[in-house]
Amino acid sequence: MLKEVCVENFTNVPQLIAKGADRIELCDNLAAGGTTVSHGVADVTITYCHSKNIKVMSMVRPRGGNFVFSKEEVDMMKRDLVHLKTLGTDGVVLGCLNDTGWIDEDAMISLLDLAKGLEVTFHMAFDHISPQNQLKAIDWLVERGVHRILTHGGPLDTKIEDNLVRLNEYIEHANDRIIILPGGGISNKNLELVTSELNVREVHGTKIAD
Template sequence: MKVEVCVDNFESLQIAERAGADRIELCGALALGGITPNAGFIEQAVKYASIPIYVMIRPRNGDFYYSEYEVEIMLKDIYHARVAGAQGVVFGVLDKQANIDRQVLKALMQEAGQLGVTFHRAIDLASDYQAALETIIEAGCERVLTSGQAANALAGASVIQRMVKQAGDRLSIMPGAGVNHQNVVDIVRQTGASEIHLSGKTTRPSHMILNSNAATMGDMDDFALSITGAENIQALRQALGRADYKC
């Protein structure tokens, strides 16, 4: 059972690796669902991590119907991830009718070259997930990250199970969204998946010594930092181990 952890800062990357992650999905701004991380973060992650780094390629938050200019950005970001030495990239593209955009997907796959490719939860917005899955398989992606078109992977387990059966050994289906140590065994048993995805997030207080009139930088609490919780990843591993899943 492979465990992928999504992170959006270097501290979380280190925590996730120590806690037993098998692979990292490297993102910026997980609070927005994850966007492309900056070049410095990618380079440092590749330099210091001893597990595979898959870089999120998403130029903005929101839907997955991109303009030609946004597609150009995605192509450049894939190039930079490849040159930096990442093992893979993560992206998803839909057209105006919420079908897989075949032309854009082909272009992104060509730019990815020998990198591993995960097609992310854009499939959860697809108008026909079964047709979308066939298109993704044909394009050569190695896995799909999905919540089964539901709010979370447990709620979408029945659809994920159908995806697993449809894909067979042609591609890996990886449940994600709302996965934790309390529900992971149920999700794996119901879906038959061999990989799982989570953030395992927690928060820690700022290490700064703050004055009473400290300004804020945005709508979020700048002094409660969101990081990967080592205990969350470890607890998930233990839950899988107790259920006789190899991890």
């Protein structure tokens, strides 16, 4: 079982790796759902994690709030992605939507082009796609080479245990073409339940290595 631990700075990274974190998702401002970290935080964290043979997935998101980004914000994301790539990040975590409850295809295609050679996770923006479009969105992301989808299976104010049926629908539809990465509210207390019910090989959270 691969445990991806979400962190918002370097401070706890050594301790979390010592406790069993297998991969780090690096972001700032977790209270807003995660945004892009500073140059210094990224550089130090990536260097340290690589010295421990731990991969780093870096958040590319210019602000909190919704996932509908302006042209200028998408340009910021492109610059941050290129910068993180030069620092040696193993992957990026991103997601852009339009105001109709669907993927911002133009923004995503331009970002994915810059992300070639990196792992890509489409983050919890997925949970803000219209429910009737989510299975189609899985297909769209598969076709464009995205590696995984981070999802809570429903609104973040719900318990992940209550979303297992929906998460299993995603997993069944994905059919091993893309990794469905459950996250949001997973801890050591419910980790065994979630992983056994979903039969997943990767999980994501802030408290799964405590």
